[in-house]
Amino acid sequence: MDGGNDPYTDDDRYADDELYTIGELARRTGLPVKTIRFYSDSGVVPPTARTDAGYRLYDLNALARLDLVRTLRELGVDLATVQRVLDREVTVSEVAAAHAEALDAQISTLRLRRAVMRAVAKRGSGPEEMELMHKLAKLSDEERNRIVIDFIEDTFGGLDANPEFVAMMRSAMPELPDDPAPEQVDAWVELAELVQNPDFRARIRRMAELQASERDTGYQDGLHHELTETIRTKVENAIAAGQAPESAEASRVVDELIAAYAEAFGSTDGPEFRRAMLHRLEVGSDRDAERYWQLLAVINGWPVPPTLVPVFEWFIKALRLNAG
The missing domain is CATH 1.10.490 (Globin-like)
Known part of the structure; x- marks a missing residue:
């Protein structure tokens, strides 16, 4: 029997000094009564006891449990994982390591988005160019390299060009950092557009052919x-x-x-x-x-x-x- 609203919500404490009402728990933790009630109903922080009238009471262990739940939730840990930690199915350190990796990925994504938006603002880009910039910027290192490698293979393939120069081109791949500056995103977008331009490829192919012809001179x-x-x-x-x-x-x-x-x-x-x-x-x-x-x-x-x-x-x- 809980009736949705505990009459003890505004009481400082129940008669037993070691047991606390939801209201007292809320004041001690800073969490809303509604949130504590939700955790209690979910079984994450079950009540320690109940009054004769059926209202929930919590002890110091429940208070500590609630503090841990709040901390984990503020760090972005989902409720199911919080329950696993409380049930000792996984350790806090294991959860922290997994979430640190996830946060690293999220931070990298956010930094990239920030750089794209700053580059868009600098260029005065419209919706189509902004979409292209975002698409190109979020490519993986391997995908970025593939664009450049395709360009090199198309322009130098099948020719007896200077092997040292071709090797230098193959080794000079675009390496966009995890936290790129707007000008780096801008440069990568321009480079990707350039190497995929048929006219530019044709001109570089002519250069390669000329270079190959000079190998016999x-x-x-x-x-x-x-x-x-x-x-x-x-x-x-x-x-x-x-x-x-x-x-x-x-x-x-x-x-x-x-x-x-x-x-x-x-x-x-x-x-x-x-x-x-x-x-x-x-x-x-x-x-x-x-x-x-x-x-x-x-x-x-x-x-x-x-x-x-x-x-x-x-x-x-x-x-x-x-x-x-």
């Missing part, structure tokens, strides 16, 4: 970075000096750089060689190809390489005017 792969640095230094100096690609000074820069290329390829300077080098530079100098590496750097937290696009655009324009 005298060009030494090891000189690539040295040549790039030479071009960067000379062209940046020319630009800083205000020398336009159409100027006589630019013509002299072209002569010096083509001479360096001729030596690297084991060839000699001349109209045919210059036209071949112009074609090589036009195919190999691609803003999006450079952007690919910049985006990877942002995603992975690497130093972002400086752009060389203005340098090579200047050189290409100057060489086109001096190709012979």
